[in-house]
Amino acid sequence: MENYSLKYVYQYTFVAAVGGLLFGYDTAVVAGAIGFIQEKYNLSPAMTGWTASCALVGCMAGAMLAGVLSDKLGRKKVLMISGFAFAISSIGILIPSGIEYFIFFRFIGGIGIGIASILAPMYISEIAPAAIRGRLISIYQLGIVTGILLIYFVNAGIAGLHDNAWNVDSGWRWMFGSGLVPSLVFIFLLLPIPESPRWLAKQNRWDEADRILAKVNGRENADKEIISIRESLTEKQAPFSDLLKPGLRTALFIGIVLSVFSQITGINVIMYYAPEIFKATGSGSSSALMQTVWVGGINLLLTIIAIKYVDKLGRKKLLLIGSAGMAVCLAIVGLAFYTESAGGYWVLAGILLYISFFAISLGPLTFVVVAEIFPNHIRGRAMGVAIFFLWLSVYVVSQTFPMLLESIGSAYTFWIYMITSVMAFIFILNVVPETKGKTLEQIQEMWRKVQ
Template sequence: MSEFKRPENTMMPTQTTTPRAGKKESTTAFVLKVTIVAALGGLLFGYDTAVIAGAIGFLQIKFNLSAAMVGWAASSAIWGCVVGAMFAGLLSDRIGRKKVLLITAVLFAISAIGSAIPNNLTHFIIARFIGGLGVGAASMLSPLYISEIAPAHIRGTLVSLYQLAIVIGINLVYFINMQIATQNSEAWNVDLGWRYMLGSETLPAVLFLVLLFLVPESPRWLVKNKREAEALDTLTRVNGRERALEVMQEIKVALAQETGTVGELFKPGLRVALIVGVVLALFSQITGINAIIYYAPEIFKSIGFATESAFTQTLFIGLVNTVFTFVALWLIDKAGRRALLLWGVGGMVLCLLSVGICFYFNITEGPWLLIFILGFIACFASSLGPIPWVIISEIFPTKTRGIAMSFCTVVLWIGVVLITQLTPMLLEGVGGAFTFWIFMVNAIILLLFTWKMIPETKQRTLEEIELSWSHR
């Protein structure tokens, strides 16, 4: 089940519409501009979700939190993500991808300001929940938007830029957190430092809002809503005139064959696509990545590192995450999605086993624990980090793509909630060894699922992938 068969293409282009005069035919600059602006939603995703890693220790002292309440404070934004992802797809199918992305930018800014000023935990949690609404919506809309605009031959790379933006957001906030935390005393950080960390998100949120006004609406959404002239204009700038007409006709034919109902996703063929999307979404989170991203400084401090050293180790994690995300960008449209998943998840299994062994035998002196954690990050970043976003954005019909991606993304955020809430309790209850071995078992399950169920989708248009499910 490793390859899709390319269906016969009997669809001939028809020149029912022409692009507006004066527009450029196809420019790499245009495609990159649109992709980078949309990917800023990923940067805010990474920034918003990882900012808590630096702040959570100081919040615990400030509000005298138990392990369970630490998990609640850290996961409050994630509950917002669940709700945001739940409704964003349906809303984007109705009013457009771009308009909902604009709403998410506003939510990011409100949350950044709101979470920096509270004097009690309840107000903090409300502000973080609002930010979570934006993160959840952007987490499914940004890759969806990119996939609906990107040319087929580089779609994997362009959607993977979304994951790179997440990583850059994480790195950026790790660096900012370290600068804030290490320049002042512990008491100052408990009182004010965490406020500066959380409030710093305001600037990228405003930048995202402004830049969104410079990009077009998704051409596939425009075709679905009978705005074909606008759609063809964008497709021409992305693909060139001749190919744009072909893609336009493919979109029309695919839309004519779709019912646009949720029940369509449970029919034979597409039901497999839904299972693939859900499993990838869930297991991308419950294999342990956010246990490290959210709690890395606290994990390192718990085994004896000083605050400054713990934040420095976290920067190493961010650096490796970035470098190996570039590896994914390089290989995803060459080696393919499935091959990268098999190698990457296999490496994650070995690294999680080794991290557990280090904790079990108390091998925390020296470099080994850090090396295995960095190995896990490298394997994740080059495979399970970007690939679920790519595959989930590719495999569903245009009329139901928004709601299908919402469903998968809700499942993803439920996985994040579980890991965020349970990790402090697991570390306190069963210890580091068994915590990471639980993640290892989940990675083994995903490895077997990838081998048996996940097909290759590289070099296919979205409409070809959709037609291919009918042969499954």
């Protein structure tokens, strides 16, 4: 029965993880395109930042909408909406038009990213057995980094089709347009998967919820989970004000601050601007794009390692190791730029090591923690608030990075991210609890004891 159950839970997790692949694909596509867009439209540093980060405003909107919509319509239907948003964005940018239309369609794509960033890990958390929930939610992050690596290859391939003039004129549009293919695959894969059993239970569709839980957990465990879910749902749909009550207030604080630290430690500077960073070390365009593929490859490999150990070592230990390692690596990258030794391999080595530490910690585990710390009756909206702040942080970092480079230089910019990594370590050490091995209902009970 265990293998039979695992077949279904991994099948459903895989489909949700394709939402993560779209997330990574659509956010990182700008890394290969931004230099060509900047050249085509002669953008200032501030406008370059806005062009690279405009999708993130849509992400914030999608994050806030996702929780409310999914509580009403269900997780599956709203994930389907995100797939259509990705597709519309890809088609819209592929059609030649001005920069204002590009920004509009990136906003539409951002809504899809924001929705997927909440609902894919939420769906997995609500269907996964407690013993392997961390591993399964981390598979969503594996989807993200797979999408990032895939688009790095696609970007490099498209850029190599013709000369620089073609890339500046229209090559970058094909980079964005290529997202139509994974969007349609995601929509197709969503059709046969079931709705979240915990959402079905909230709608009093207990028979359906019971059948799905029995499929993924086995009959005996399903019976236990149904009892726990019934008890947890004695609390009615809660207003936003409930998030400010003792216990829930602590959970919300942890969710928001961890989400913010996962971004202000500089990860999206690497993901969005990696080719431009490597060009600053003296690499040419094609060489910089291939070095960016290395970044995506290391990210993928180390995320697989995180998936293996998250339910063995626990969330907190990996988060501490990762944030400490990130701080050291960012110090090295800043020093390489400061001493003007960036032309060697120090910047590439420092960034690859930084990515390694991020990929075993804040990368996958932010979504693991945020997806599991909130109670059933308010999870959708609480995650919406936490992930809104995640996307707000991505926007601030992406918008300000070109301006920081121009005003204070590369070395001090990377040292700022080093300081935030140290702050993340201190926060995790003192505030973030360990949730390894606990059911969602046991975690909910933990917050009741916090007064």
